[in-house]
Amino acid sequence: EDQVTQSPEALRLQEGESSSLNCSYTVSGLRGLFWYRQDPGKGPEFLFTLYSAGEEKEKERLKATLTKKESFLHITAPKPEDSATYLCAVQAPEGADGLTFGKGTHLIIQP
Amino acid sequence: DADVTQTPRNRITKTGKRIMLECSQTKGHDRMYWYRQDPGLGLRLIYYSFDVKDINKGEISDGYSVSRQAQAKFSLSLESAIPNQTALYFCATRSSTGNTEAFFGQGTRLTVV
Numbered sequence: 163e164d165q166v167t168q169s170p171e172a173l174r175l176q177e178g179e180s181s182s183l184n185c186s187y188t189v190s191g192l193r194g195l196f197w198y199r200q201d202p203g204k205g206p207e208f209l210f211t212l213y214s215a216g217e218e219k220e221k222e223r224l225k226a227t228l229t230k231k232e233s234f235l236h237i238t239a240p241k242p243e244d245s246a247t248y249l250c251a252v253q254a255p256e257g258a259d260g261l262t263f264g265k266g267t268h269l270i271i272q273p
Numbered sequence: 274d275a276d277v278t279q280t281p282r283n284r285i286t287k288t289g290k291r292i293m294l295e296c297s298q299t300k301g302h303d304r305m306y307w308y309r310q311d312p313g314l315g316l317r318l319i320y321y322s323f324d325v326k327d328i329n330k331g332e333i334s335d336g337y338s339v340s341r342q343a344q345a346k347f348s349l350s351l352e353s354a355i356p357n358q359t360a361l362y363f364c365a366t367r368s369s370t371g372n373t374e375a376f377f378g379q380g381t382r383l384t385v386v
Binding site for chain 2 (some may be wrong): 198204206208211245258259266
């Protein structure tokens with residue numbers, strides 16, 4: 163059974179203070195690891211997909227990396243508008259569909 | 274207009290009532306999904322559909338049923354609502370080409386009293 167564990171559950175940073183969010187996963191054959199951002203009262207918004215160890219993707223202040231056991235979402239010099247819950251998910255194995263999500267990291271960036 | 278539209282956005286219903294949540298998408302994608310989100314538990318898959326004729330149970334399908342009326346429409350029904358079905362429900366869609374990202378609706382907040 164696929165498992166996704168995110169840490170920390172919550173993180174409070176000062177504006178400009180860089181940090182990383184962790185996503186550990188256990189799957190039988192990774193078919194894709196996804197990062198989403200979720201704002202209060204809204205649906206998850208896609209950020210990145212990673213498929214193989216060593217892969218990296220960047221978007222503005224965010225950078226996602228992947229190893230064989232975990233993924234990191236690095237946030238460089240964050241701004242208050244980066245405050246949100248960040249969700250990690252893995253694609254279901256071959257023959258099935260859907261995503262298995264972690265519980266998310268609630269990130270607060272203080273001005 | 275949103276790519277994935279859910280109706281209603283909020284609903285309060287009584288225990289034992291039948292309720293339907295509706296979802297429509299304009300992405301032209303063939304795959305559609307229903308998830309529920311509970312505080313502390315994250316998003317969990319209820320049902321998914323590869324196309325109009327192919328519907329599959331997800332992790333937590335008990336107490337729910339679905340109908341794929343068209344490629345763009347996927348509805349979720351609670352035949353007899355119970356309080357522990359109080360949650361935030363999300364519909365999503367994605368293309369079957371590759372392992373592409375899913376696009377989510379804005380959610381339906383359902384309260385069963």
